[in-house]
Amino acid sequence: MSNYYAYLPLQFIYDQLDYQFDEVSLPIFRDYVYSVPVGNGNSINPYTMGMAICYSPFFFAVHLPVKWMGYPATGFSQPYRVSIILACLFYIILALVLLKKILLRIFNDRITAFSIITMVLATNLLYYIVYEPGMPHAFNFSFGVYFLYLTIRWHEKPGVWNSLGLGIVSGMISLIRPTDVVIALVFILWKADSFTALKSNVMLFLKKWYLILIILFFGFLVWVPQMIYWKHFTGHFLYNPYQDLGFRFFFDNPQIYISLFSYRKGWMLYTPVMLLLLPGFIMLYRNYRPYFWPVIIYFLINLWIVSSWCLPWYGGSYGQRAYIVSYSIMIIPLTAALAVFFKSRKIWGILAGLLLTGLFIVHNFFQIRQYRNGAIHYVSMTKEAYWDSFLREHPSPRLKYLLSFPDYESAKIGKYPTPVIDPLYTGKLTREEILQRLKLDLLQEYISDSLKQQEWTAKAAEENLSIETYLGKQAGIRMEEQISAGIIVPKN
Numbered sequence: 001m002s003n004y005y006a007y008l009p010l011q012f013i014y015d016q017l018d019y020q021f022d023e024v025s026l027p028i029f030r031d032y033v034y035s036v037p038v039g040n041g042n043s044i045n046p047y048t049m050g051m052a053i054c055y056s057p058f059f060f061a062v063h064l065p066v067k068w069m070g071y072p073a074t075g076f077s078q079p080y081r082v083s084i085i086l087a088c089l090f091y092i093i094l095a096l097v098l099l100k101k102i103l104l105r106i107f108n109d110r111i112t113a114f115s116i117i118t119m120v121l122a123t124n125l126l127y128y129i130v131y132e133p134g135m136p137h138a139f140n141f142s143f144g145v146y147f148l149y150l151t152i153r154w155h156e157k158p159g160v161w162n163s164l165g166l167g168i169v170s171g172m173i174s175l176i177r178p179t180d181v182v183i184a185l186v187f188i189l190w191k192a193d194s195f196t197a198l199k200s201n202v203m204l205f206l207k208k209w210y211l212i213l214i215i216l217f218f219g220f221l222v223w224v225p226q227m228i229y230w231k232h233f234t235g236h237f238l239y240n241p242y243q244d245l246g247f248r249f250f251f252d253n254p255q256i257y258i259s260l261f262s263y264r265k266g267w268m269l270y271t272p273v274m275l276l277l278l279p280g281f282i283m284l285y286r287n288y289r290p291y292f293w294p295v296i297i298y299f300l301i302n303l304w305i306v307s308s309w310c311l312p313w314y315g316g317s318y319g320q321r322a323y324i325v326s327y328s329i330m331i332i333p334l335t336a337a338l339a340v341f342f343k344s345r346k347i348w349g350i351l352a353g354l355l356l357t358g359l360f361i362v363h364n365f366f367q368i369r370q371y372r373n374g375a376i377h378y379v380s381m382t383k384e385a386y387w388d389s390f391l392r393e394h395p396s397p398r399l400k401y402l403l404s405f406p407d408y409e410s411a412k413i414g415k416y417p418t419p420v421i422d423p424l425y426t427g428k429l430t431r432e433e434i435l436q437r438l439k440l441d442l443l444q445e446y447i448s449d450s451l452k453q454q455e456w457t458a459k460a461a462e463e464n465l466s467i468e469t470y471l472g473k474q475a476g477i478r479m480e481e482q483i484s485a486g487i488i489v490p491k492n
Helices: 007-012 050-068 078-104 109-121 125-130 136-156 160-176 178-189 195-207 209-234 241-245 256-261 272-287 289-308 321-343 347-373 383-389 431-448 450-462 467-485
Strands: none
Touching (some): 007 050, 050 136, 078 125, 109 125, 160 209, 272 289, 272 321, 272 347, 321 347, 431 467
């Protein structure tokens, strides 16, 4: 998070955007930020400044009073941390208020309320509101909601203010995470449920061309500070810091299965409430056709883009965080799916809906506790690790042996080898096989370590045992200790 925020203290407190820290700023920034070198010898922040712009009103609301009252205005003290939390809450609360207005245009108030509660409490959005409010995901979700709200308003009544708002919001979405600009498809395709409707949208854009220019102009205007920063330090108005690190998209090789279902970070596995999107799309097509095509096309193209990134697990996180911005649009098919349970007004349907969503919510709360306690690893989960932690609030003694840190170098060339877990820890070996394996391990230690050769040879002599018998005895002791500790589980 600190790098997203770093633009503000670097510019407005220390005047050191060049990352050439002096003796005062170095101790403060050393543990919080990092930079990447560029070809001309300069170093830059690898993240865009969209989040810093989001924080800025709250930063100044704290910074100026702290400075006026004579307290140390370091940029990293507790008041500044609180300002970021308040920023997240402000954007989220405003987004949820607007989301209610959006959904009430399509669904009734009971289904709307239930759907919003489900989306917040049963998805990883909750984690990024409560535990990592400074990360961009809750913010870009909020801007996605603003974009949807302004899209609806613009198509109903095209005007300068709606166009200005759309330009600023779309600019912010793309500046926080450039690939999220794909949400613009929703604006282009809004309510286009036929070629005739799509043609009407195109004709409207042509008729209101000056409003489209306003949208594009203000979207561009949001990017101007970033472009000036890049130009100053890199010599280019547009610059991709990731290219120097070897990270890229493989659009011809999207890892859709890994992105959605992998044990490492699969979206549907760790946020299973989103499995309701499939029946939700069906319900949209049947009952709410004008909303189907913009939503499904956005979903599919966003899925393709997200799963084409060379790191389809998107770093260390709780769940698949790259999809959180799309919740602002996916709330529509999610609500359509939930509406099935409540529309009939039959008690069994309502109870089934409450039970199902209740399970998703409880599952999400429990998983967050697992993640916080280390039972779910932030990036190294495997099939074996997932099932070892299943229903465990805390990690087992053998979990660390079942994890597999991702191979980043292979990912940079679009290769994703299947994790290989030592069968010693997977419960697939009998006691005899385990003992034989530990004997071999001890023998390797004995051969490769001259100090152990001397030590173990002496101990074997003291016990009047051959070295082979001594190693077998030690292997048995080690096996029993590890079985007792829960590190090794023998096959029954």
